[in-house]
Amino acid sequence: GDSVTQTEGQVALSEEDFLTIHCNYSASGYPALFWYVQYPGEGPQFLFRASRDKEKGSSRGFEATYNKEATSFHLQKASVQESDSAVYYCALPNYNVLYFGSGTKLTVEP
Amino acid sequence: DMKVTQMPRYLIKRMGENVLLECGQDMSHETMYWYRQDPGLGLQLIYISYDVDSNSEGDIPKGYRVSRKKREHFSLILDSAKTNQTSVYFCASSPGTANSDYTFGSGTRLLVI
Secondary structure, eight states: OOEEEOOOSEEEEETTOOEEEOOEEEOSSOOOEEEEEEOTTSOOEEEEEEOSTTOEEEETTEEEEOBTTTTBOOEEESSOOGGGOEEEEEEEEETTEEEEOOOEEEEEEO | OOOEEEEOSEEEEOTTOOEEEEEEESSOOSEEEEEEEETTTEEEEEEEEEETTEEEEOSOOTTOEEEEEETTEEEEEESSOOGGGOEEEEEEEEOOSTTOOOEEOOOEEEEEO
């Protein structure tokens, strides 16, 4: 079935570092792709989505570009802050049900 | 205020006891979901509800059942809880249209001892 893979389980950075969290997908069709963020003690929150090739989604300084050829939707941020420490999930829908990757825990040191 | 509310936030139960997790939403969303979250496994879908009394199994339904008698309320029931059901449970809702995003609750942290 359709799925997403996040290769990094954990990422540790310092403030103002550049962030990349990798997400690759496997799908028979042309799915929309999502990023969610989960802060400690809370449920996941929708960050943004992209629905077609080369479309860029963005929110709160984070962005990702849908790359159909590479089957990727990597999350990036130019300069992370301590407040960005959270777990980030890539997701794709299959029959209106969202399937999530295993998540990447980002820790940003001051 | 658009939100999903889960009760209780924390729960400790003994093995074999029945467990009721409750979820409410104020957005009139048709579709609601129950997920569990375990370290390294991400979010796994337990059940999905398309509307009142219209429920379907997700990927890991064994040991769980659900009830949806009102559109705004979706319950998860564990009959005779097991220690391997210790987890964080999240409820979510969505309009149910293609590519719609989900609104999640803050979760219920269940410990079965």
